[in-house]
Amino acid sequence: MDISVIGSGYVGTTLAACLAELGHDVVNVDINEEIVATLNRGEPPIHEERLPDLVSRHVLETERLRATTDYAAVLETEATFVALPTPSRDDGSIDLSIMEAGAEQLGETLAEKDEWHTVVVKSTVVPGTTADLIAPLVAETSGKALGDEVGVGMNPEFLREGTAVQDFLEPDKVVLGADDDRTLAVQRRIYDPLTERYDTNVVETGTREAEMMKYANNAFLAAKVSLVNDLGNICKELGVDTYEIADAMGLDDRIQRSFLDSGLGWGGSCFPKDVAAIIAAAREHGYEPPMLTAAVEVNDMMPERLLSLLDEHVDVGGKRVALLGLAFKPGTDDVRETRSAPLLRGLAERGAEVVAHDPAAVETMRKAFPDLSFAVADSPEEALDGAHACLVATDWPEYSDLDEEFDAMANPLVLDGRHCIEPREGIVYEGLTW
Numbered sequence: 528m529d530i531s532v533i534g535s536g537y538v539g540t541t542l543a544a545c546l547a548e549l550g551h552d553v554v555n556v557d558i559n560e561e562i563v564a565t566l567n568r569g570e571p572p573i574h575e576e577r578l579p580d581l582v583s584r585h586v587l588e589t590e591r592l593r594a595t596t597d598y599a600a601v602l603e604t605e606a607t608f609v610a611l612p613t614p615s616r617d618d619g620s621i622d623l624s625i626m627e628a629g630a631e632q633l634g635e636t637l638a639e640k641d642e643w644h645t646v647v648v649k650s651t652v653v654p655g656t657t658a659d660l661i662a663p664l665v666a667e668t669s670g671k672a673l674g675d676e677v678g679v680g681m682n683p684e685f686l687r688e689g690t691a692v693q694d695f696l697e698p699d700k701v702v703l704g705a706d707d708d709r710t711l712a713v714q715r716r717i718y719d720p721l722t723e724r725y726d727t728n729v730v731e732t733g734t735r736e737a738e739m740m741k742y743a744n745n746a747f748l749a750a751k752v753s754l755v756n757d758l759g760n761i762c763k764e765l766g767v768d769t770y771e772i773a774d775a776m777g778l779d780d781r782i783q784r785s786f787l788d789s790g791l792g793w794g795g796s797c798f799p800k801d802v803a804a805i806i807a808a809a810r811e812h813g814y815e816p817p818m819l820t821a822a823v824e825v826n827d828m829m830p831e832r833l834l835s836l837l838d839e840h841v842d843v844g845g846k847r848v849a850l851l852g853l854a855f856k857p858g859t860d861d862v863r864e865t866r867s868a869p870l871l872r873g874l875a876e877r878g879a880e881v882v883a884h885d886p887a888a889v890e891t892m893r894k895a896f897p898d899l900s901f902a903v904a905d906s907p908e909e910a911l912d913g914a915h916a917c918l919v920a921t922d923w924p925e926y927s928d929l930d931e932e933f934d935a936m937a938n939p940l941v942l943d944g945r946h947c948i949e950p951r952e953g954i955v956y957e958g959l960t961w
């Protein structure tokens with residue numbers, strides 16, 4: 528099928544490349560000329576495993592993937608995915624202005640089209656957005672009758688950064704949201720090549736439900752981490768290792784071990800934003816959700832608790848401190864809502880001289896947090912050299928191999944926020960919840 532994807536960021540690029548991999552002809556539409564030029568050279572505009580191969584193959588060899596800044600490209604396609612950002616406003620509620628602008632531009636373009644067109648919202652949007660905002664906007668600006676000449680569906684995305692391609696091509700589930708049969712049928716045809724080669728669960732539902740399934744998924748996972756961190760804080764006070772407890776809990780089929788890694792908590796572009804958005808949506812409708820509010824509270828508490836542990840051991844005023852890890856999780860250069868930011872703020876308040884290391888995220892951190900001051904080390908060894916304390920914020924696999932490198936510290940205090948350092952002789956080791 529000829530498919531267009533509006534927005535070529537994290538989700539849009541992965542989606543477009545994976546749809547091309549499934550045999551579709553795909554055009555990515557983005558307002559950013561640099562992103563479009565990068566893609567057309569056969570390079571992904573984002574850092575993600577497996578994407579370089581997919582993008583170069585489908586742009587340069589199969590020619591099933593291309594990018595443009597011109598919305599008119601959607602006219603040559605049967606369906607358009609909208610993968611635009613849905614950021615938070617200051618109060619945590621969802622900002623739909625970029626989605627509205629995109630939907631308007633799409634609708635105005637579709638006014639030129641004679642045949643039926645299917646629009647599919649891929650972005651994470653609060654329940655009701657597709658049916659009450661995007662669909663009427665597309666219908667109005669295109670001058671087309673909804674359900675008759677144009678259909679608007681909702682297909683949430685569950686990919687994780689770092690494993691995005693695999694998550695897309697081998698998903699646990701595909702959710703197809705539609706409020707009319709034709710829009711559902713087109714989405715089924717788009718995903719047929721995937722479901723034919725990979726046995727997955729397909730959930731067919733309305734657009735409101737599809738939107739809520741995405742929030743429920745993220746809110747549940749974020750709350751699961753916060754619950755294990757809440758239990759972990761109790762464990763720490765009682766002298767119990769949370770990981771031993773989590774391993775045993777995970778043996779219960781009803782609980783499962785995944786997302787029970789206790790530590791500094793959740794960051795990234797999705798959990799904080801999406802939990803805040805669904806809390807704000809609930810409040811707008813007069814419901815105060817106590818569990819989700821508590822999940823945020825526990826999450827905010829975790830970096831503070833690591834800093835308190837530091838205070839119990841050493842006054843870092845005027846002293847060198849090593850910070851290992853800046854990315855919000857390993858395998859990415861993404862620093863959005865990274866737990867390293869509150870740690871850096873806390874260390875600055877204490878007057879520490881921070882030397883940070885990260886294998887991928889130094890540049891993005893500098894760009895995203897220009898107010899945070901830290902020196903950069905090219906290796907963990909260099910960061911540790913002469914440090915009076917070491918804080919571990921991201922569980923990069925290479926940090927687990929550190930051993931003799933700790934000998935170069937001025938004071939061998941290691942505060943592990945991610946359960947990734949092996950305690951050894953010669954260091955004073957403190958786990959956040961173990």
Ligand SMILES: NC(=O)c1ccc[n+]([C@@H]2O[C@H](COP(=O)([O-])OP(=O)(O)OC[C@H]3O[C@@H](n4cnc5c(N)ncnc54)[C@H](O)[C@@H]3O)[C@@H](O)[C@H]2O)c1
Pocket residue numbers: 533534535536537538539556557558559562610611612613625628629649650651652684685686687688796797
């Ligand atoms: N990042 C993830 O892991 C992830 C996973 C699942 C769902 N989501 C959701 O997907 C949506 C997109 O997120 P993302 O991380 O891909 O965003 P992003 O910021 O990485 O990319 C958005 C892209 O849209 C482009 N853009 C902005 N306005 C435009 C317009 N009017 N027309 C065309 N292009 C325009 C930008 O130039 C950018 O390239 C969000 O709702 C997000 O919550 C993200």
Ligand SMILES: O=c1ccn([C@@H]2O[C@H](COP(=O)(O)OP(=O)(O)O[C@H]3O[C@H](CO)[C@@H](O)[C@H](O)[C@H]3O)[C@@H](O)[C@H]2O)c(=O)[nH]1
Pocket residue numbers: 651684685686687688689745748752785786787788789790791792793794795796797798801855856
């Ligand atoms: O046991 C765990 C698991 C995760 N985390 C933290 O939780 C955050 C999110 O991790 P992860 O879910 O792996 O990363 P994302 O790429 O943000 O993916 C989430 O957000 C995406 C955007 O909505 C969804 O598509 C995915 O399904 C959802 O997992 C990170 O800071 C992790 O360090 C923990 O602290 N403990």
